[in-house]
Amino acid sequence: MADFDTADERGEELETLQSIYPELILDQRHPFAATIDLEVAPTKPLPVSFDDETTVHRLSYLPPLHIEIILQDGYPAERPPSVQLSTSWLNPMLLKRLEKEAVIQWDEYGGMQMLFSYISYLQEAAEGAFGLSDQCAQEPLLLPQYLKGDLLDYDEKMGREKFEKETFDCGVCLEPKKGSTCYRLKKCGHVFCKACLQDGYNSCIKEGDVNNVKCMDPDCGKSSGQKKERLLSPKELLQIPLDVETVKRFANLKRKKKMEADKSLVWCPREWCQGAMRTEKYPKITDVSQMDDSEPEDDVPAEPAAEDEKKPRGAMNIDRLVICEDCTLAFCRLCLASWHGNFQWCQSREPSELTKEDQQSLNFISQNTTPCPTCSIPAQKSYGCNHMTCFQCKSHFCYLCGAWLTPSDPYKHFNNPNNKGCYMRLMDLDTGDEANGGVQFGGARGAEQQAAFWEREAMRIQMEEIGDDSR
Structure with missing residues (x-):
């Protein structure tokens, strides 16, 4: 504290004021000057918006009001105090009006000490955001965009500090x-x-x-x-905080739930994919930390528009083209077949129904490939031995019967006499199986092979009987 002459009223008033407001800082360079920052915490949060946006932010804490006080010679009997107010967010015209209030109060006090009364007045005004709370009852206070970051950060910081205490x-x-x-x-x-x-x-x-x-x-x-x-919201869960991967799972589960309830969406016809069609309504989640807190959490998916229901099936409609968000398959939303262009007529079908092309593809895969016993990915051999390694999960298996092989000794399977279907057949189909002839397979592929054989036999017998009847 500066060494003041106790006979001087200016020094006594500043000393008394500092005992009331410990945050008051006395200027060591000027014997009768001081500064103080008054906290601005409106009783009701102040609604604020910034240029070029419609979002309204309700701020409970605003940057403090900085007060510079200089008591010139002649104060308090002959001259009012010199007061200068500053803050980043208040209009300069309002600051000037608040500064003039010091002179008005000095006149009312008749040349007596009045700094405590003036600071108390500013504190009460700060509780109502200096009259802005009443003015913003209908419309939020509009502030420049460059203040947004500082004001929001300050409000969050002060709120957190108060809360933690x-x-x-x-x-x-x-x-x-x-x-x-x-x-x-x-x-x-x-x-x-x-x-x-x-x-x-x-x-x-x-x-x-x-x-x-x-x-x-x-x-x-x-x-x-x-x-x-x-x-x-995911953003709030990260602030609690929860692990990022856990929050990602939450966001994706919530998105999937909304999509499954939306009747306007269609799903990829590939059984191994089943991804949803690409849509701007439910964008893929890339960064949960940036998901907007104002996002409607429990919105009900909109029903398909009545106009969409009235559109004729098979009409040349560009809306029929959709793309799977997972495997990028382009397909028709009506017939669920691979995209055939806008000028081909088609009719709607259930996702469980297979097109003729899909069924043919499925038949070829089941009859000409051996599935991995671990992940079921189909494999077709072009050359080499029958010891296979899955390209996806790296499992070892037998190409002839689909049995899982021990990675440390995969060839034991082909050397075991008890494995009659595969014994001594390591190099069968060493040039590939595109023309396998009478080669016998086991497992799922063998079952398909047997089914196809008896289907042909049944057809042959039926044709022979028809021929006998015609004679």
């Missing part, structure tokens, strides 16, 4: 916890300790119960008449 009773474990170990849910404001939130939400997401990733207060939303409790 308080003590709360967790709504789950019912124990008092410091704010630094708790989290306040954004939509409802209920407070729980982070450990309880993490245990509960991790369990729900692991079990696929995404509908329970919501506020854990059983009465949340009931008093306000809210019909459906809203789920937490």
Whole structure:
């Protein structure tokens, strides 16, 4: 503290003021100058929007009001205090009006000490955001875009600091916890300790119960008449915090649930894919940390438009072309066949139905390939021995019967006399099986081979009987 002459009223007033406001800083270069930053925390959050956007942000904390005070010679009897106010977000005209209030109060006090009264006036004005709360009852305060980052960061920082200093009773474990170990849910404001939130939400997401990733207060939303409790956003789950991979699973499960309830979507006809069609309505999730908190969590998928239902089946409609978001197959949304162009007539069919081309492809695969016993990926040999290694899962298996082989000794299978179907047949079809002739297979492929043989035999016998009857 500066060494003031106790007989000087200016020094006495600044000393008294500092005892009331410890944050008051006395200027060592000027014996009767001081600065103070007043906290601006409106009683009601101030609605604010920024240029070129419609989003309204409700700020509970705003950058402080910086006050510079200089008591010139003649204060308080002859001259008012010199006051200069500054802050990044208030209009300069409003700041000038607040500065003039110091002179008005000095006149009202009749040349007496009035700094405490003036600072108290500014504190009360800050609780109402200097009159802006009333003005913004209908329309939010419009501020320049360049202030957005600083104001939002400051509001979040101050809110977190205030929150961490308080003590709360967790709504789950019912124990008092410091704010630094708790989290306040954004939509409802209920407070729980982070450990309880993490245990509960991790369990729900692991079990696929995404509908329970919501506020854990059983009465949340009931008093306000809210019909459906809203789920937490992925962005908020990361702030609790939950593991990124867990949050990704939650976001994808929630997206899948919405898509499955949307009757306007079609799914890839490939059985091994079953991916959804590409759509802007449900974009693929790439970064959960950037998913908007304002996203509607429980929106109901729209029903297909009545006009779409009235469109004639097989009409030349460009909307028939859709692309699978997973395997990129281009197919027709009506007949579910590979894309055939807009000028070919087709009719709708169920996803479980196979087209003629699909059935032929499936028959060829079952009759001319051996599936991996681990992942079922079909394999067709072009040359070499019958010891196969799956290109996808790296499993070792026998090409003749589809049996799984021991990786450390795969050739034991072909040397075992008990394996009658494969014994001493390691090099069968060494040039490929495109023309296998009478080569016998085992396993699933052998069953297909036998079925095809007896189907041909049945047809031959039937034709012979028809020929005998005609004679």
